[in-house]
Amino acid sequence: SHYFCPISGSGSLPVLVVLVSLSPSEAMPSCQGTLKSFNPTKGFGFIAATVNGQQVDVFFHQKDIVGKPPQDGDVLTLQVEPNPNQPGKYSGKNVVGGSMGGDLQGTVKSYREGNGWGFIEYNGV
Numbered sequence: 001s002h003y004f005c006p007i008s009g010s011g012s013l014p015v016l017v018v019l020v021s022l023s024p025s026e027a028m029p030s031c032q033g034t035l036k037s038f039n040p041t042k043g044f045g046f047i048a049a050t051v052n053g054q055q056v057d058v059f060f061h062q063k064d065i066v067g068k069p070p071q072d073g074d075v076l077t078l079q080v081e082p083n084p085n086q087p088g089k090y091s092g093k094n095v096v097g098g099s100m101g102g103d104l105q106g107t108v109k110s111y112r113e114g115n116g117w118g119f120i121e122y123n124g125v
Contacts, residue, residue, distance in 0.1 A: 029079070029080070030077055030078065030079055030094075031049050031050065031051065031077070031078060031079075031080050032049065032075055032076065032077050032078075033047040033048050033049030033050075033058060033075070033076055033078065033092075034047065034048050034049075034073070034074070034075055034076070035047055035048075035070040035071065035072060035073070035074045035076060036048045036057060038069065038070050038071070040062070040069060040100075043061060043062040043063075044059065044060065044061050044062065045059075045060055045070070046058065046059055046060070047060060047070075047076055047078060047092055047095070049078070049080065049090075049092075051080050051090055056089075056090055058078065058080055058090045058091065058092045059083060059089065059090070059091050059092065060078065060091065060092035060093075060095050061091075064078075064091075064092060064093045064094065064095050065095045065096075065098060066094055066095060066096045067096055067097075067098060068098040068099055068100055068101050069098045069100040069101065070095070070097065070098035070099070070100060071098065071099055071100040074097055074098055074099055074100075075097060076092075076095055076096065076097040076098065077095075077096050077097050078092040078093065078094060078095045078096070079092065079093045079094045080092055080093075081093060104122060105122075105123050106120040106121050106122045106123050107120065107121050107123060108120055108121075109121045
C-alpha cells in the first residue's frame, strides 16, 4: 500500500511530504493532526489528519497515547495505519503531543496488573 502523509510546518503549508510503499508489517509514517474529540471515560477519540491527500478522522485508543492525554486544540503527532475492523478507515498509534493533566510526580505504591489499576504516592510539596 502507498500512504501519503504531509508533515506540517508553520502555517498551513507542509514542509515535508512522505510517500512510501509499505507492507502491512512495516511501521507507518508519522503524521500530524488536530484533536477532534477524546473521551477519557470511554478511552478513545478521533484526530483530524491528512492521509493519502484526504482529510480523515483517525480513531485512537487511550492505550496508544504516549505521555499526556490530548485535550481540545492539541496538535498531535501519530502513526496512521488502516483500521483492521473497518476497511477504508484509519487508526492512530503512538499518539504524542497531548497536554491534559499536570506535571505531578510520584512513586508507585501498589499496582494490580490483572485489574489495570493501582495507587501512587505523591512525592511533591
